[in-house]
Every structure is written in C-alpha cells, then in structure tokens.
Amino acid sequence: MLSRRDFIRTVLICGGAIFLKSGVVLSSGLKDTEVKAVTLDITYTTEILRPPKRRGVQIWIPLPRTDLEQEVSSLKVTSPYEYRIGEAGPNRMLHLKTDEVKEGDRITMVFRLKRVASGTTIEPEEDPQQHLRPSEWERWDRTVAEFVERVAGKEKDPLKVGRLLYDAIIDRSKYLHEVCGRGVATLFLEEKVGRCDEFHALFRSALMYRGIPARWEQGIAFPYPSEIKKRGEFEADCINAHSWVRFYLGDGRWFPVDLSEAKRRPDLREYYFGRLVPNRMKVSSGRGLVLNPPQKGIINTFAYTYIEAGGLPVIYGHNYRNTINYKLLAMEV
C-alpha cells in the first residue's frame, strides 16, 4: 500500500510532469536538454589537511583526457612535490611520491574543459570483449540472472534489452544522495536503495550477464546548465563523483545511459536513455583499477585523488581534501 507521502509524491510528479511537459524550465528559461556544449575553466586542487602519520606517501590524481565527448586543453600542474603523468589502460593520471608532506601543501591542476551533449559514439577501435568482464562488485548471481530473465525475457536486441532493464531498475529503486556507495550489484538488487554506482553496477552486471558489453564511465558531476553559476566551487569527493554506462549496440556503436539521473530527474528519463547532459567531466573508465605505478589498496572507482601512506589508503576529509573551482566560459544552445 502507498504511504500518504508516496501518494502525494506520485500525484505531484505525474501532475508536474504533465504540467511542465518537456523538461524543467528554471528562472533562466534554459532547458537542460537543449544545451549542446559547456566550456569551463577548471581548477582542481588536492590539499593536505593533516600529514599522514606513516611515511612513504604516494598520490594518484585522475587526469581527464580528450575523447569524443570532451576536449581538455591548457593543462598546467603546480605541486610542491615532483610529479609525472602516467597511463594505465585508457586512464591518465598524475603520480606524486614524497616523504615531505606538510599541512597545507596543495597540488593544483588548471585546465579548460569543453563538454558536449553526448549521444551514441562510434568507436570501432574499442574492443567490446574487454567490457564483458565484471569487476568484483558486479559479479552476478542467481538473483541477478533471474531478474534479467524476468525483465528481458527472450529479447535479444541489445537496445531493447537495455531499455527493459533501464526501466525496471529505475522503477524498483530509490535514489539516495548523501552516501558513499560501494556499487555492489547483488546488494542493490536486494536493497533497492543507492546512488549512481549502485544503479550502474546492477545495470552493467545485468547486461554483461546477457552477453552485452557495457563500459563503466567515471566522472565528476557539475551543476545542471539550468542551475550553473558563472563561478562555483565544490568538493571532488564520493558525493560529487558520478558514474554512467555505455553499452554496445554492435558495429562500433556505444550507447550512453544514466539511470540514477533519470531517477532523480523524471523529466529527463527519456533523454538519459541514449544521451547525456554536458554537466559532467569524465575522468576514468572501468572499476577495480590498477594505477600507474600500481597502488597497494583496492580502488573501487577512480573519480578523484587517491592517496596511500606506507602502502595503506589515507582518510579523505581527514588527511586531505579535493576542491573543484570552475568558471563558466560558454554555454552553446
């Protein structure tokens, strides 16, 4: 039975969706779905709040790179420690190693990001097979298999399977923002509550179970175009980290979906099946990554700075903090 609050919520969502027809229009009059590109000057800072008690500090910072959806330019790095830029698979990162960490030390990256509203990408060089291997958090079990069979039945077309799973997962799940997700597919199937990593872990797990390659894309979320200010600041942490998925349609075509944003923004549910609003920055791809040079700890996702001291992960918010300052340069409609 619906609670009173759920009833009111349902009535208002339906009423509001009909009332507003196509997309929330805020005071600026700008529709998020009509923005073709956003250009920002970004300053990403990692600040040492308290030097770790253990020696042998290593710092890895994901470096966004230019691809079919975004252009990264004019990168400048300033750091009190020596650094090098390395690659590990598709990911690029800054690596720093030091024993001389002081409170207030700052590593800063300044760059320009132009992000476009993204749809299906054509990537004939991308091997789909590599995106059939689940991370340890996306391994399916009998319950995931039964869920997929129940939802997708005998459907074989990847796009139709994707749509059936997209709707089923969004309909059955609640979104929760202020938590740090672990993104475990089987637990999310059972618990039905989570944020982006939980929604996308289950979606990816379900697709891979059906033999449909699905790529994990990891980034940071910016305010929506309808809400963004000329300048802004927020933390690059587990709350502002954001993930989404592209799945393979065949013939080199990769189709984007964002289930958790579709849940948060019911007015964008159709849009997020196949398109992405350009209020994001992709910083890495994949889960359970091995960095360069390899870290000792397990990395669930690589969305922001990761630090080890003496081979052990240090504590975000206690030992260090990441901040993103942005300046909005242009918005193309």
Next chain:
Amino acid sequence: MLRWLTMVLWLFVIIVPEGHASEKSPLVGRPVPTFKLPDENNKLVDFGTLIDRPTIIYFTHNSCHYCTQIIALLKRAKAKFGDSIRVIGINVMAEDNKLVRAYKEELGFIFPMFAGNRYEVLKTYRINYVPVLVFVDAKRIIRRVVGHYIHEPVLHRYIREIIEK
C-alpha cells in the same frame, strides 16, 4: 501564480528527503548478527561478545568524509552517555588489521574496530554504502538502521531509545 505554487510544491516533495528506507530495514526487530573479524592486532574476535549493553555498530570506510564527521559525534555521545552505551566500528574497506590500525591511529578512533571487508558481513548487514549506523538494544535486538549522515540531536534521540528499551 498557481503554476509557480504547483512547481514549488512539486520540487519540495521531490527534493526534501524523507526517512531513509534503511530505517525500515528488515534487520529491525531481529537479533543482531555477529561475526568473528580481525581486530587491529589481527586477532579474530566475535564482536558479538562486546554487545553487552546498548550498542551502536558503525560501518565506515576511508573515502567517506561524512563518516569521519560522524566519529566526532560518536565520541561526544560516548562522553555524554558513558558506560550505558558501547560503540563498535567496522571498516568495510579493511581486509586485515593493517588498515584498521592505521585508521584508528590517524583519527584517534577510541572504540573497538574490525576489518569488515567480508562478503558475508556486508550481505548480512546490507551494506552497499556508508555511513551506516546500526542501533542495538540491551536485549541485542536491532532497533534502527540509519544509512546516511545523522545529526547530533537525532543520534542522541536514537541512543536514548535503545537505552530505554
């Protein structure tokens, strides 16, 4: 005017969070599940042996700064309620004692803590994100599961609930 009023009401209902589903967790009302887990000295301890009074089991990990903020609240709660409550930490990132020990040293975490990166623990307690606080009464029955940041007055209210049960 009516259009704006409807829109404000609509956004309010969508945005303002209600009590989270974890507070209606199926664990509530059930005896607290316990496990043998490594402590900071790598000794396997059944943390159930520590639940001899109203207890908060606190699930956390290193990447969660809401979690570090909650530790300050737990320390103050311990100072306020004294021996009438116990706090147990479980680090869901830690596979062994090393990370537990480092975490305790860095943060001055004064409570017992265990390495909880074990599938059976995470599945039993349904830990897919942190922070999670499990409130257990003196009869070892789970009374609440809070799966989000908690404000201090609410924390104190929930502690009083398990003390008074």
